[in-house]
Amino acid sequence: MSHRSMLTAIVIDVPGEQRPDEVAFWSGATGKDFVRLHYPEYHGARLTSTLVMLVQELGEGAPRVHLDLHTDDVDAEVARLTALGASEVERRPDWAVMRDPAGLPFCVVRARPGELDDGPAITWP
Amino acid sequence: MSHRSMLTAIVIDVPGEQRPDEVAFWSGATGKDFVRLHYPEYHGARLTSTLVMLVQELGEGAPRVHLDLHTDDVDAEVARLTALGASEVERRPDWAVMRDPAGLPFCVVRARPGELDDGPAITWP
Numbered sequence: 001m002s003h004r005s006m007l008t009a010i011v012i013d014v015p016g017e018q019r020p021d022e023v024a025f026w027s028g029a030t031g032k033d034f035v036r037l038h039y040p041e042y043h044g045a046r047l048t049s050t051l052v053m054l055v056q057e058l059g060e061g062a063p064r065v066h067l068d069l070h071t072d073d074v075d076a077e078v079a080r081l082t083a084l085g086a087s088e089v090e091r092r093p094d095w096a097v098m099r100d101p102a103g104l105p106f107c108v109v110r111a112r113p114g115e116l117d118d119g120p121a122i123t124w125p
Numbered sequence: 126m127s128h129r130s131m132l133t134a135i136v137i138d139v140p141g142e143q144r145p146d147e148v149a150f151w152s153g154a155t156g157k158d159f160v161r162l163h164y165p166e167y168h169g170a171r172l173t174s175t176l177v178m179l180v181q182e183l184g185e186g187a188p189r190v191h192l193d194l195h196t197d198d199v200d201a202e203v204a205r206l207t208a209l210g211a212s213e214v215e216r217r218p219d220w221a222v223m224r225d226p227a228g229l230p231f232c233v234v235r236a237r238p239g240e241l242d243d244g245p246a247i248t249w250p
Binding site for chain 1: 132135137139140143146147149150151153154155156172173175176178188189190191192194206209210211225226227228229245247249
């Protein structure tokens with residue numbers, strides 16, 4: 001059965017004490033209003049019709065940038081990316097944390113219904 | 126005088142020995158053919174009409190993700206971002222390396238002629 005996926009988000013991870021400055025900076029830099037999301041650790045803004053930018057408050061760890069892929073089938077996408085050389089770090093029903101071949105973390109996240117219907121999402125056989 | 130800028134690139138920085146695996150992985154993950162660019166340290170692919178993804182071979186340092194902003198006036202954009210809280214790390218005629226308030230590196234790069242004419246680039250007064 002086929003599934004779909006697309007790179008949909010750039011996420012800036014920062015410790016809590018740096019969050020306000022980081023939200024203010026990237027809001028100014030991109031000219032987009034970063035608003036607090038339903039999940040309280042995130043602020044976000046839509047940059048284009050297919051790309052959002054998020055600032056996430058990290059519980060621990062140094063600041064970093066990571067990418068999110070959205071998919072209509074997390075299991076299938078995790079399996080596809082594992083076959084390409086990624087490794088699974090943490091798995092939940094609606095998302096997975098993975099590492100690419102260089103060890104960089106990225107996330108695979110269940111898309112909202114209809115999210116991938118339009119735009120440049122790719123269908124994998 | 127006004128100028129324009131836009132977030133245009135996601136750049137994966139990796140040491141040389143990890144470059145082939147990283148190019149192959151992100152090509153497979155995004156379904157886009159990453160090709161070697163005019164600047165030999167880069168492979169890249171266009172993800173959407175306004176966003177490219179690059180894999181850059183680093184001379185040193187740990188793997189990381191950084192962002193590029195393109196602009197028609199590097200001096201004006203560096204000054205604007207400095208006023209927002211970024212700091213300048215390195216300055217060349219056509220580009221600058223900066224750090225955001227959390228210390229994350231990003232680049233400001235002179236746009237190709239016409240690159241920012243269409244799409245969601247923002248005009249700054």
